[in-house]
Every structure is written in structure tokens, then in C-alpha cells.
Amino acid sequence: ALHEALALGQRDAPPLAAAACRELGYVEMLRGSYQRALAWLDQAAGFAGDDPAERARIDTVRGTALSDAAAYGEATQALTQALTLAESQGDVKQGIYARSMLGRAMLLCGDLDGAAVALDAAAEASRRIWTAFLPWPQSLKAELELRRGRVDAAAEGFEQAFALGCQLGDPCWEGMAGRGLGCVAMARGQPEQATERLLDAIARCTRLPDGYLWAKAHALDALCGVAAEAGLPEARGWTDELLNLSASAGLRELVVRA
Numbered sequence: 001a002l003h004e005a006l007a008l009g010q011r012d013a014p015p016l017a018a019a020a021c022r023e024l025g026y027v028e029m030l031r032g033s034y035q036r037a038l039a040w041l042d043q044a045a046g047f048a049g050d051d052p053a054e055r056a057r058i059d060t061v062r063g064t065a066l067s068d069a070a071a072y073g074e075a076t077q078a079l080t081q082a083l084t085l086a087e088s089q090g091d092v093k094q095g096i097y098a099r100s101m102l103g104r105a106m107l108l109c110g111d112l113d114g115a116a117v118a119l120d121a122a123a124e125a126s127r128r129i130w131t132a133f134l135p136w137p138q139s140l141k142a143e144l145e146l147r148r149g150r151v152d153a154a155a156e157g158f159e160q161a162f163a164l165g166c167q168l169g170d171p172c173w174e175g176m177a178g179r180g181l182g183c184v185a186m187a188r189g190q191p192e193q194a195t196e197r198l199l200d201a202i203a204r205c206t207r208l209p210d211g212y213l214w215a216k217a218h219a220l221d222a223l224c225g226v227a228a229e230a231g232l233p234e235a236r237g238w239t240d241e242l243l244n245l246s247a248s249a250g251l252r253e254l255v256v257r258a
Contacts, residue, residue, distance in 0.1 A: 175205025
């Protein structure tokens with residue numbers, strides 16, 4: 001029935017077929033089914049044709065999925081293209097989304113200077129017109145500060161993102177910021193508090209059935225690091241969980257870390 005509907009959409013309403021395939025790809029990305037996600041996005045691109053607004057949305061999801069799977073070069077290319085297309089259409093929110101994901105890709109592959117530029121711009125624009133999205137670039141910028149050894153600045157950023165995420169009731173925002181607060185606690189030599197924070201972050205980002213699998217794995221990775229460094233007896237079990245989850249989803253970098 002789905003394929004019949006898409007065939008009708010391709011014939012009678014290609015823009016709607018493109019949007020439907022893109023949304024299906026987005027759902028598969030959240031679940032960690034990246035090959036399925038990319039297959040749906042390829043279909044979406046075929047339906048979208050030369051529509052720059054839809055292509056920007058498709059490339060944003062594609063770049064996010066590729067970044068999750070540690071294909072950072074391809075991810076950066078897709079997200080840069082998405083940002084260019086969004087800006088050409090004056091789609092400010094889509095530009096914020098693409099820019100924040102571009103900043104994340106840069107952060108994850110170690111380009112801290114590039115990430116800072118992208119995340120600062122995304123956070124500044126979010127404060128002006130899209131407060132509901134602000135915790136995402138804010139948490140990523142705080143993680144960048146933590147990687148640079150600026151623990152107090154990181155703590156402030158994570159605390160603000162966590163408070164706003166809780167106010168909005170968004171599991172992903174709460175989980176990302178909560179993970180960061182756990183990492184801050186560990187940086188301050190507080191392994192017990194770090195463990196509590198990270199377990200809470202994992203619970204928050206998985207409390208809904210359609211939660212973002214990468215966010216859970218990202219928090220679990222931090223928990224494994226704390227457990228290994230502190231010599232906790234749960235370290236082996238958590239590491240096995242991370243390995244199994246990451247391997248089944250194709251989260252290549254987290255497989256290596258596990």
C-alpha cells in the first residue's frame with residue numbers, strides 16, 4: 001500500500017512524495033537504521049527534482065545520518081549543500097538546523113575552530129527566532145568548551161540548555177544537556193555525580209519510543225568512559241551494551257570507542 005501511494009504521489013504530486021520519503025528517512029535515522037534512512041532519502045531526492053527547499057531538507061537529514069555513522073567527509077558535504085540551499089530560499093529555521101548539524105560534524109571529527117563558528121551562528125540565530133531549538137546548538141557549543149578545557153563555561157552552557165530542554169519537555173535536548181553535565185562532573189573529579197547524571201540522561205533521551213538512538217549511544221559512551229576511569233564494576237556490562245548497540249546500528253566511531 002505504501003509503494004502504491006508513493007507511485008501515485010510520483011505521478012500526481014511529486015513534492016508530497018518527496019516530503020513523505022524524507023520523513024520516513026528521518027524516522028529510520030532516529031531509530032539508527034541508517035541504510036534504510038539513506039534509501040528513503042535517495043527516493044525523496046528523486047521526487048524532489050530541482051526544488052531547492054525540499055533538497056535542503058533532504059540533505060540536512062542525509063548529512064545528519066552520515067555524521068551519526070562517522071562518515072564525516074560526506075556529512076560535511078551534504079550539510080554544507082543543505083545550508084547553501086536553505087539560505088538561497090531564505091529559510092532561516094532550516095538554515096539553523098543545517099548549520100547546527102554541520103557544527104556537530106565538525107566537532108565530532110575534531111575541527112573545533114570550524115565547529116565554534118557554525119555553532120555560535122546557529123545558537124545566535126536560535127535565540128532570535130527559534131528558542132525551542134536553542135538547547136541543541138547550546139549543548140554542542142558547551143561540549144566544545146569542555147573539549148577545550150573550559151569546564152566552567154561548559155557547565156554554564158549545559159545548565160542553560162538543560163533548563164530550557166526541561167521547560168520544553170524535549171527528551172533529546174534534556175538527554176544531550178544531561179550528558180554534558182555528567183561529563184562536567186567527571187571533569188571536576190566527581191565520578192559518583194557523573195554516573196548519576198549520565199544514567200539520568202540516558203533515561204531521559206529514551207523515555208519515548210521514537211527517541212534518537214545516537215543521543216542514547218552518545219550518552220552511554222560517556223557513561224562507559226566514567227565507569228572505566230573510576231573502576232566501577234558495571235563498566236563491563238555498560239561497555240558490552242554500547243558495543244552491541246553501536247554495532248547493530250552502524251555507529252562506527254562508537255564501536256571503536258567501545
